[in-house]
Structures are given as C-alpha cells and as structure tokens.
Amino acid sequence: MSKLKFNSLINLKLTQESGQTSQAPWFCIDDDKGFSNYYELLFLNNLNNLDKLDNLDSDNLNNLPVLAKVSQNPNDLSCFELDYQLSDFECNDSYSDKEITAAVRDEISKIFNLDFDLENFYKNLIDEDDKLADSIDFCNGLRLFIARDKFECIISSICSANNSITRWTKSTSQIKSNWGFNREFILNNFSNNSNPGITKSFYGFPKLSELADKDLKSCGVGYREDYMKKSEDLLLNEIDIDEIDNMSYDEAFETISKLPGVGPKVADCILLYGYGFMEAFPSDVWIKRIVSYLYFDGKEISAKKTRDFGMEHFGENAGYAQLYLFHYARKSGLMDKLKK
DNA sequence: CATCAGGCCCTCA
DNA sequence: TGAGGGCCTGAT
Secondary structure (H helix, E strand, O other): OOOEEEOOOOOHHHHHOOOOOOOOOOEEEEOOOOOEEEEEEEEEOOOOOHHHOOOOOHHHOOOEEEEEEEEEOOOOOOOEEEEEEEOHHHOOOOOOHHHHHHHHHHHHHHHOOOOOOHHHHHHHHHHHOHHHHHHHHHOOOOOOOOOOOHHHHHHHHHHHOOOOHHHHHHHHHHHHHHHOOEEEEEOOOOOOOOOOOOEEEEEOOOOHHHHOOOOHHHHOOOOHHHHHHHHHHHHHHOOOHHHHHHOOHHHHHHHHOOOOOOOHHHHHHHHHHHOOOOOOOOOOHHHHHHHHHHHOOOOOOOHHHHHHHHHHHHHHHHHHHHHHHHHHHHHOOHHHHHHO
C-alpha cells in the first residue's frame, strides 16, 4: 500500500480540535519533522461483497475495519497525506489494495468534507458580508468534521450539552474503550515508517444494541445517562438513524428533536456534524455572543432568535458560517476583550 | 467552598 | 411562549 495525497485546502489540526460534536479528536502524534499525524479506526461499508471476508466478527460482517492515518505539515495547508493498514486479524486476499484504497479515500473525503469548495465559500461570503472577514482569516482551512458513525455523533452531542469540550470528549472516548469493537495496531507499520514502534488499541463506537445495558454514568456523563438510555430506546424502536438522510432539513430537525436530551442546539449539531445538513446553524452561548456583537449592536438575543437569524442570513452556508464564528468567538480573544 | 462550563427539561405565569 | 430554576461532574 502506498500513501495517497489530497490536494485540498484544510487545516487538519484545527479541524480535529475545534470541538465539533461528531466525535472526539483522533489520536495524534506530532512527529520530529513537525508533521501532525492523526490515527483512527474506520469501518469501510462501501466495499462490494463484504461476505467474502469470512474471518470478520459476526457483529461486523458489513464493515471492514481499517486504521487510517492522515498527516499534514502545519506550514502547508494546501494538502495532506493519507495512509492506512488492516489489522493482522483482518488480513485478506479478497480485495485488492486498489479496492480498499478507493474505499478509504472516499471515507476520508466524506469525514473531512473535502467536496466542499472552501475557497469559493471564502470569496462569496466576504463579498456578501464583510463581517465574516475576521473569522475567515482566523480560521483558514477549518472544515466540517463529519461523523464516522452517526450513533456516536448522537451520543456525543447529547453528552456535550451543558458540558465542557474536555469532559464530553473524555466521556465518549471512555465509552469507546470500554465497550467498542477493538483492534490493535503497530503504528510504524505504515509505509513511511516515520513513527516510533508504538502498539496501540483503537476502538469503534459501540453499536446501539451494545450500549443498552451499560453503565454510562461510570464514564462521567452524569444526569445525561437518562437522556441517552431513553434516546437509545427510541432509536431501537421508533426512529431509524439512516432514514434521516432521506429527509428534508425541517423534517430531520423535527425527528431528531424527539430524542430526550436533544434540544434545538444539540439537534442542529447532530444534523450538521452527523448528517452534513449544511443549512443547520447550531446556536449556543458563543454563537449568541458573537452574533449579538456583529449583527445586533451588542444587544442580548435569545438562542432561538440567533438560530432564526443565522439560517435566514447565511442560508445554505449556515453550517460553515456557524463553525467559523464559533471558533473565532472562542479563540480569538475578542469576546474576552469585550467583557472588560 | 463557590462558581462555571458550547443546554435541556420542567414548571408556572 | 417565554422566563427561570435545577442539574452530574470536574476544573479552578
């Protein structure tokens, strides 16, 4: 297998660490060449005839687990590299490298939303609304970080409510390592051999059926455990996770809002980061602050009004506008300065 | 020991 | 239809 190069503008580190609730950031090693290397276990479900693999776990007949590695030189955001390896357990002679490579490439392209034309977004939005110029400048290369697993996104989004980023990422990581599908890899088994020989386990997020009887409170989710359990019941019996892909945004919002623990903000996070509904505008306290400052002359506005404004003003780019405004509001120091 | 952190749910006008 | 209180938990 050989490395693949993607020629797309992206800031991998920023995208990974911007707190999007699709998933916790991937395992990262910054190597001695200054590259950031991110690793995660992905499950390929877009190969043909997966039943050719007779040594897969019965639970995972429909997915081929692969450890993906994406690497970027932080000084060159115009491209990044992808590498991958199968676990020894899944060594197969049913698929060519070419088939698997294509499937991994597609999955990475989906997760980092590479089909989205970022340069065009910058150009059009600045022309239209110069209030976004500072955010775009501050967040150059930031992209949506789309879920590798929609159920994981739903649980981590519920977990994020009234919570800190460090805490919800810790909780979801713990749920994975406690009960998720597990494979071990040696990290220097990649073609460039640039990393130390670390052996490490990687995990998938547990399936809906696997999580039902587990003690989630032991992972620090607190009172949100009730929400998660009740949502799991609904997802088992009433709401089909995959059916939401076929809905309009409004219908999807209404449907996902039926889940306990899912209010307007969490619903929009799930729809944006989990399903890629680009017209969603998740409105939390940071978005309220920055929208109030930029568009309402500093006057305090409700979350609902913030959401209505964002969706109306940014239309099909609302999701990206939110992503940029959110990160700019939190990290630029602007809001801290305003408090004083 | 308070207070706070990327809201939601419930109650009560 | 909206305002306000309570809430697991870990960090400071």
